[in-house]
Amino acid sequence: MIRFKETLIRQSSDVIRWLDGTGRxxxxxxVLNALQIDLDDDLAVKGLSLLHKPGVSIIWRSQLPNAEQLQRTAEPGRATEIQMARPAETPYQLKGTVRDPAGQFNPRTFITDCGNNSYPQIALYRSVVGTRLSQNKSLQGLLRYQKQADESEARPASWALVTLQVDLAGTGDSYIFNAQADINGYFQIPVTRLSVAMLTAGFSAELSVKADKAQAGGLFPDPDQMTAMQIALADGGVFADTQTVLAANQNHRLTLGFVADETRVSTLELKSP
Known part of the structure; x- marks a missing residue:
């Protein structure tokens, strides 16, 4: 009796890593949430499918040029390493949208180069309800574009990216924190791993913003395509690339804010440089 043993070799085209870009x-x-990923219909490469696992999406291709297909042999015996080797792919561009049905992360569009297991990384930013705040160590505000003459009211800077850099005088260390505004331009940055003692020893901090002025709030943004804005406090502030952040020590609790006695959400205006 003759027995045959057949082995199926299936190799992924690439693996996307979804990362939480909020915070430090x-x-x-x-990102371990069950994400919903939709690929664009006009992709140059056809026959793509995604297998989703916590934190990653594996890309499979069912249509490959003949030169890139797996090599197969009908000869008896064990397959060689060359025959089992992963075929080289022509890199391709992947475009689509990603949503979090649980609402803990903001939706976004993405464009990334894939192929040959390059392991692209795509950052997602937490929504306001999904943001984990550190007690008394957060920065919040409301972003609006500078009101134009033909506008009845200033537009919210929907989905803008905000970055806070904190330099500690006591240790000389520097920390950078990131967050994304919601559709209404409201943001809150969790400032974790900084104790009140570290901040009371002295620090300097500056806020900067990236946005897309053409981005309508109801559409999904692409944070990677946003550009730097100039920023100022509303009602007469001076526009600059960054906004200084101060601290108020109230009842022995240190709170970051945009003015010395900040106890409310500050409104900031944005404009293109």
Whole structure:
């Protein structure tokens, strides 16, 4: 009796890593939520499908040029390493949208180069309801574009990216924190891993913003395509690339804000440089 053993070799085209970009920079964690990813219909490469696992999406291709297909042999015996090797792909561009049905992360569009397991990383930013705040150590505000003559009211800077850099005088360390505004331009940045003692020893902090003025609030944004804005406090502030952040020590609790006695959400205006 002759027995045959057949082995199926299936290799992924690439693996997308979904990372949480909110909070302290350099501490990105995988997004473990069950995400909904939709690829654009006009992709140049056809036959793509995604297998979703916590934190990653695996890309499979069912249509490959003949030169890139897996090599197969009908000869008896064990397959060689060359025959089992992953075929080289021509890199391609992947476009689509990603949503979090649980609402903990903001939706976004994305464009990334894929192929040959390059492992692209795409950052998602937490929604306001999904943001984990550190007690008394957060920065919040409301972003609006500078009101134009033909506008009845200033437009919210929907989905803008905000970055806070904190430099500690006591240790000389520098920390960067990121967050994304919601559709109404409201943001809150969690300032974690900074104790009140570290801040009371002295610090300097500046806020900067990236946005897309053409981005309508109801559409999904692409944070990677946003550009730097100039920023100022509303009602007569001077526009600059950054806005100084101060601290108010109230009842022995240190609160970050845009003015010395800040106890409310500050409104900031944006304009193109």
């Amino acid at each position: 920079e350099g501490q990105k964690n995988p």
